[in-house]
Amino acid sequence: MKFFFKVICIIMSVLTFACTNDIKETNGKPSMINSLIDFGEVEYFTGVIGQTILFDIDNTDLNGSARYILTSQAVWLIENNKYKIIINGYTDELGTRGYNLALGAKRSAAVRDFLVLNGVDEVRIKTSTFGKERPLKICSSEKCYSANRRTVTTIHRN
């Protein structure tokens, strides 16, 4: 089983361009990325895999990009099983306070359920909601709203 996950990890690492000697073209200029971050580091989870999942308006469905990030999260969490996580759900500002709290909770639960389905032990996961409190971006247009409809997975030691 462990071997299987290691294989997946390696595949994921390749997919996320995070091998130790990777060089990637960025805007035509070659640059080293993440070459110093070890797969076992929390920074790998936060910086390479990503903590944030975005959602459509009044929706809790996980799109293709979300599933991709969450699969990578699951792989990392299984390999680095000394960590626990908290998933916080957020909404945009359009909507009433109570409804948005429930919607944020539903988004964090959708992320939790996906991670559990992909092998992460449920006892390592805590979910919460901030609803429309604590937006990431504060303009009142879709540009900001789309960034605010999110969940953020935070790593905790022990």
Added chain:
Amino acid sequence: MKKLFCNSLMSKIMPLILALSISLCGSLAVGKPLKIEINKGIIEPLPLALPSFVAENNLSEIAENLTSVIIGDLQGTGLFKIIEDRTLIFEITNFNNPIRFGDWKTINSQALLVGAVSSNGTTNITVKFRLFDVFSETQIGNGLKFSGPKKGWRRIAHKIADEVYSRLTGEQKYFDSRVAFVAQEGPKNNLKKRLVLMDYDGANQVFLTNEENFLVLAPRFSPNGNKLLFTSYESGSPQIYLLDIRSRTKIILQEKPGTMSFSSSFSPNGEDIVFSLSTGTNTDIYKLNIASNSRSRLTSSVAIDTAPSFSPDGSKVVFESDRSGTQQLYIMPSNGGNAKRISFGKGSYGTPFWAPKGNLIAFTKQSEGFFHIGTMTPEGLEETLLTTSFLDEGPTWSPNGRVIMFTREISGSGGSSTLYSVDITGRNLKPVRANSSDPSWSKLLN
């Protein structure tokens, strides 16, 4: 005499009376209550002369302050045009002197309030007043006096204004009441939110939670006004707390591992609360008996069920649910069971709040890019929208059900929240406090 008073005053304040759907005098039938549509009620305010209360022993400062709070209360309703001292050519120097009605008629004041403040040398004051109908030259109701500690002069002022309001409109009182709300500080993406208590007019503000407790939401008064329910992030996730206002002690209600709770409100007898409990995947409405800590589940849909509010008789609960695909209002028995949908207009409906008289339900409506505060009957009829803005939400009722307070948020990165109030006719929309949200209006204080 009573009839005379009615005839003279009626001609001037008929529109006012119609707007309030009340009858000033039993002998005159006002007829069918007029339904006032949003932005259509144009009402001539009733001219009321309000000379400074007479200071009987060296209490001129208190007398002036009292007068000014009474003026603020009455003027704030939008129903009265107060004729103040500075525009008066006459003054009242002795509370017991006969009223020279002729003088007051020349300035066209329909009503006259005369008052005096005295003290027997202790820390207490006594405030008395008389209210007159100028054109019929009669007193309206009995003279009254209130006694209390000097430092409680504001409450005495509110009680007198309540008497005047009630006698001239036939409505129940509401000035002697308080509002709990959330004060906001800081940038929009990291607002510090604290619980605050104030008089309904914004005076006597007291912070109830400290800065460490950085995020609190949605306070709700207990029926006797001594306690507040609110949602706090003290434990990391939203949970409901019960705060005793006097002792400032608070307890967490129902922290069940892995769940979140919010959107709470009291039953009319104060013994139970209804609230939303979320497992994440599902948010349902529960009832909790505070004394026994026993919990029962009222809804079990897979949808988001939230924002429950009891009917004043305690038999029903109105709440919002997206079980139909969009947020709509539903009413169910207060022990759970069949929920009946009552909102069918265009758009979505949330945060229902049952009026103290039971005849209306206030709500937030979201439609075509705008938010509205509105009212409808418990049968879902007579939907009336009172406001329109980028974001209005969370109505709460004044103790007499005549005024609604709510949160208005301005769009944009600097957009802040402000408490607003509006008459149930849609008139008299005005800001109450800046940088604030989530108001809960108490019942009339004892």
